[in-house]
Amino acid sequence: MIRGGRSYVLSPPAFSNDAKRLLVCTANSVTIFSTATGLPVLSLDGHTALVTAVIVVPASTPASKILCYCWTASLDGTIRYWDFSVPELIKIINVNLPIISMVIPSLLSQTAETNDKSPKTFAYLSVENTKEPEKESGKALRGQIKKCNLTNSRMAGGMTLSETKQPEIITVSSSGKYFGIQFKRKLRIWKVPTAESERAVVKKITLHHTKNMNVLAFHPTQRIVAAGDVTGRILIWRGFGDRTFADGDGLVSRKLTNNEEERPGVRGDDDADSCTTWHWHSAEVNVLFFSSDGAYLYSGGKEGVLVVWQLDTGRKKFLPRIGSPLLWFTDSPDPSLSSISCADNQIHLLKMPSMEILKSISGIKLPCSFPEMCNGLQSGIAFDCNAGLVALRTENYCIQLYSLFDDRGISEVVVCERNHQPGDEVTVVVTLAVLSLDGSMMSTAEVKLPEEGLGGLVCLKFWALGSQNKEFSLSTIVYEPHRDAGISAIAFHPTRPMAVSSSYGGDFKVWVCNNGIQEMDKPLPNSGWTCHAVGSYKKKPMTAATFSSDGSVLAVAAETVITLWDADKNILVAVIGETLMPVVNLAFAGKSEYLVSASWGSKPQLSIWSMSKLSVSWSYMLHVEAIASAADMSFFAALALLPESSKWNETSLKGRDGVILLFNASDPVPIFTWSVQKAKGGALAFIQANQFAIDENELDGKPHQSLLAYINGDHEYLLFDPQGKEAKEHSTIRQEGLGDLEEAGKFGYASIYGELPQFDPKRKQASWVPSASLERPWETVFSGSSHNLPPLTKLCSVFLESLLEKRTVNVD
C-alpha cells in the first residue's frame, strides 16, 4: 500500500540546524527534504493524525549544528521527540487533546545560557477542547492555550492561559520572550517568565484592532509586534507591553498615558507606544515575518507577492508573480536560504538577499474550485496506467503530471498560455484532460467564458509526448470543435491514434492523427489530428464516450440511451437503453462483454449492460463518482458516494463518505468493498505495478500485478493491491536521492561567491569541532560581505570562543 499526494503546506515547515534539510509536515508524518536537491530524504512516521507543528531544537553552539532533534505535535494529541538524522522516536508525551499549534519558547532563549544544567522545557500548546460536551454550538469555547512540561512529560496543572472560540495558531518571538495569538480583532500577547516553572505567572496583554487579524509576528530584538488583517493592512505596534511586561518590581515609573497624542494609533487602553499601519496588499495578509536582524519585515498574502519592507523607512521590495497565495515564510539558520509555502502545495526555496527561487518542492496540486457552470461531469483526473502517472488540472491552467510511485511532480504542461493571478475572476477553465492508454498522447479541452455573451470559446488540444525529453508538446489545436457547445468527454482508442470527443451540442467527432497512417518511424513534419467522422443520434446531447478494450466498438451515451458505433466506418451498430437519468460515465469492463454506465441526478444509477444481449444485466441505485476497469481482467471498480440516508450511523463510518466496490462484471455481488473518506471529486484507476515491482522487489515476482489507485477529493491518493489480503505499507521515499545530497550543499559564503580555492574544505570543517586546535578561525568567521554575516551577537561568541585556548579532549 502506498500513500501519497499529501499537502505540504498545512503547517509551517522547519529547517534543520545546518539548513540542509527541510522538515515538512505531511499529513500523519513529517517528510524531510534535502534543500540541495528538493527531493525527499527521510520521513518520520508515527503520528496517527495530522501533524500540525514541527520544531527543530536549535543549536546553541556551532558544534551542535549536526544535532538533529525535533519536536512534533499532532492532532492525535501527542507530542513526540525525534532524532531525525536516524530517524528515531525518542519520546512521546500524551496530551489527549488535538494540538493545533505548539511553540517552545525556552528552546529559543536557551542560547544565552550554555553551560547551565538543562532547565525544564515548557511548551505552549493551542489545543481543541473536545472533552466537554457541546452545550450550545455558538458559545462553546473550543480553543484553549495550555502549558506543557516537556521535561517531565505532563501538562502543567490547571494552567489554561486563554480560551477562544476556535483554536488559534500560536506565534513566538525569535528571542523566545513573547508568544501570542490573534483571534478575531484582538492580539493576545504573553511574556514568557524568565524562571520557568509550572506555576509561574504568565503576564498577558491584549491589543485591539477594528478588523479581523490573520497573522502576527514579533520583532527579534525590540518590543515590536506586527499583525496583518483581512483587508491587507499591516499594523505595527511599537513598545507593546511597556507597562505590563516591565520587570515587575513595581518600578513602573512611566505614567499611565491615555492621551491619544502621545500614543498615536493605539486604541483605547492598549499597552503600546504607537501603532502604525502599512497598506499595500489588496487582499488578506497571510504571512508576516521579521528578518533575523530585525531590519526587514516580510509580508505576503493572497496576491502571491512577497513584499520586503524596510522597517525604518517603509520602503518596499517585491518578489512578484509567485502565482499562488502565500501561506508560510520560514527562515533558516543559513542567512542565504529561506522558504515560502504556497497554497498550490509548493514550497519554494529562496536565495535570500536577492530573493531568487533556487528550488521548488512541488507536491500534488490541490483541487481548485471552478465556476459552477463549467464543472465537468468527470473529475478531470486522468491516469497513465503503465507509467503510474496521474494528470491533474491545476489552477494556473496547467496539467500537472504526478508520479504515484515516486510521490512527486514530474512536469507541468501549460495548456493555456496565461498567467494565473490568485484572486482574479476565473475566465478560462481547463475542463478535461485525458491521457491515451500508452500515455503518449494527451487531449485537453478548455473553455473561455464569455463576457456578457461575447467571445466565449471552446478549444480542443491534442498533445504528443516527445520521445526523449518526456515533455508533452502541442500537436493540434481545434477551435470550437462542436460549434459553441461544450465538450462532455474525450476518449482515446486503445491501440491506434484515434480519439473521440462528444459534446452537449448533440454530436460527437472522431479524430485521427495522420501520423498514425505513416508506417515509418520518423514523424511527418506536419502531423496533426483531423476530423475523421461526425455522428449524432436524434440530436440528443452526447454525455459520455468510451472505446472497448480492443477498440472495435465505440460507445457514446446520448443522454439516457447508449449508442454503439463502428468508429472506422462511422456506422451506428446498436442502441441500448435506457436509464432514468442521463449517463455521465461509461466504461467497458475490461475484456468482458459488459459495459458499465453511471448516471447522476435525483435517481442515480450504476448499470451493467450485456453486449451480447444488448440489455441491462444488473444495476444499483448508487451515485457513482468514478469507474475504473482493468484492461486485461473482467473486474471493474466503482467509487460510490454513500447516500444521505445512511448518514445516521456516522459514528461507525468516522467521516467516511464513500465506498470503493470491486465487482466482477457478471456478478452483482461485490468482491471487495472499502470505505473511504472525501470521496466527492475522487477518481479511481487500475495501475500496472510491474514497473514498481522491479524497483522494489516486494511483490513476489507476480507477473502482471494491477494496483488500484484511489485519489480522493483532496488529491491524496492511495495505491493498494485489490486482491491482497493485508495492506502492506511501502516506504515511498526511494533512497536514490541521498547520494548527491552531501556534496551539493553549499553554505553561506560559498553559496554566494563560490568555493574559495585555497581553503581545504576538510580543514574548514575540522576547525568547527571544538576539540581540535584552532589555527586562525577569525579569518573564516568574518569572511564574506557584511550584510551576509550572521548578527554580531552570534558572531561575537564564536569569535571570542575561538580566541580561547581549548583543552583537547577525545571526541568520539
Next chain:
Amino acid sequence: MADLLVEQPQEITISKTFPTKPKLKSKPKTPSKTPESKYWSSFKSHQISNLISSIPSIDFSPISPHHFAAANSASLTLFSPHTLSPASTISSSDVVTSCSFRCDGSLIAASDLSGLIRVFDVKTRTPLRRLRSHARPVRFVKYPLLDKLHLVSGGDDSVVKYWDVAGESVVLDLYGHRDYVRCGDCSPTDGEMFVTGSYDHTVKLWDVRVDNKESVIEVNHGNPVEDVIFLPSGGMVATAGGNSVKIWDLIGGGKMVYSMESHNKTVTSICVGKVGKESGEEALQYRIFSVALDGYMKVFDYAKMKVTHSMRFPAPLMSIGFSPDCMTRVIGSSNGIIFAGRRKAKEDVGESKVGNFWALGSVEEPQRRALRPTYFRYFHRSQGEKPNEGDHLIMRQKKVKLAEHDKLLKKFRHKEALVSVLGGKNTENVVAVMEELVARRKLLKCVVNLDDEELGLLLGFLHKHSTMPRHSGLLTGLTRKVLEMRAEDIRASDALKGHIRNLKRSVEEEIRIQHSLQEIQGVISPLLRIAGRR
C-alpha cells in the same frame, strides 16, 4: 573548442509573460520544401525586361564563362552571365527564330523567318556565312555537338536540311515530316545523328550515314511537338508537346518510358541541366527543365520520374536555357522579359583559395598575438570576437520581443492597447487582443471609454471584418454591444454615422450572400439525398 563551458543562468521562473497570440490558421497540406526544392529556389532571380518581343530561343555558349544568346525580334542579344546584362547585339534582317553556338563557342548560327540561316563570329559579330535554301521560315538550327563543320536546320517547309557550313551548301535534304518542323537536337555522343520534331506529332531520328534518306526511328508524341532534346546519355530523348513531356528510349526501339503531364498549357521548351551541388542525395544529377505557356517552370527528375520543383512566373514562357556550369538559368517569356536566375558563386571562391594555397604554400601566415587582459586592445574587442578556448561562455537570456499592444496589456492599459492594435493592419492581432480583453473582463469597459475618434477606428474595423466568417462569432456580438452602448455618441457625430452606414451595407451584403447560399443548399440537398439512397 570542445571543452568550452556553456553556462546558462539557472533560474526558475514561476510565471512568464505570454504575448497575445492570434488563433492559428489551419495549414494547407503542402509538404515542406525538400532540399532540392530549396536548391532550385536559391537561384537569385533577376528580370531583364528591356527587350521588345517574345524570346523564342536561348542558347548558352559551351565554353566558360558561358555567355548566352537570346533571339529577340530581328536581333540576337548576347548576355554576360555574371552581370546578366546585354554584352553585345547582332542584328539580323528578319525575326530570328533560333540560334545555336558551335561547340567551341566562337561561332553562332541564327535562323530567321525569311528562311535564311546566318553564321556569325561571336567576338567580332561579323556575318561569315549565309545559308539559303529553305523556302519557308526556318524554325530551328543546331550545331552538332561533336562537329564543327555541319549544321542541321528545319523549317516550315517540313524539310530537314544538313548543311556544309564552309561551302554554304546543303549536304542532305531529309524529307519525311508532313508538317512544320519546329525543333531538333543533335546527339551528344555521335556527330552524325540528330532528332527533329514536327507538328505532324512525330519525332524522327536521322542518321546522315544512312543512304536511303529515311529516318532511323520514328515516334509519335500524340501532339504537335514543340521541343525535343537528347538526354546526356544519348540513348534517350525527351519530347515536349501539348501539355506533356514524354521520355523515349531510342536504344530500346522508341519505347515511351514516361509521360510527365503536370503542365496546364502547351509546353514550349525543355532543356537538361545538372544539380550543381557537391554533396547531398541529388548532387550532380541531371534534371529536365520544362517551361510552358501556363507560366510554370518544372524541374523533373527522370531517374525517379518525379517533379521535384515547380516555380511560377508572371508571363507565358517560351524558352529555357541552363548553363553548363550549373550557375545560370535563363527563361524567355512571350512578352520580351527574360527571367534570369543565378546562384551565388561559392565554388569560385573555394577554387581561388586552393589556387592561393598552391601559389603561396611556403609563405607563413603572420602569427597574431593573443589578446591578454593586460593589453589595451583587449578592452576594445568587438562583438564579433570569437571565444577563446577556456573562456567561460555566459549565455544571455533571449529577450522576449513584445509588440506595442502587449506592452500596454502588460501594464493593464487596456484601452490604449486596443486602440494601438486597431491602428495596426493585422486583423488577427486585433481579434487576439479583443479575446484577451474578454478574458480579463475588460472589453466592454474599453468600448465605453473610447473617445469619438477611437470609436470611429473601431467601427471601421467592425465594418470591414465583422462579417468575416472566421471572426464573426466574436465581432457580430461586439458590434451589437457597441451600437447599444454608444448609440448617443454615434447619433451626435456625422463621421460615426458614416461608419454605421458602411457597416449596415456590409451586413446587408452578407445577408444576401447567406440567402443565396441557402438557396443553393436547398437545391443541392435533395440531390445529395437521392445520390445517397442509391
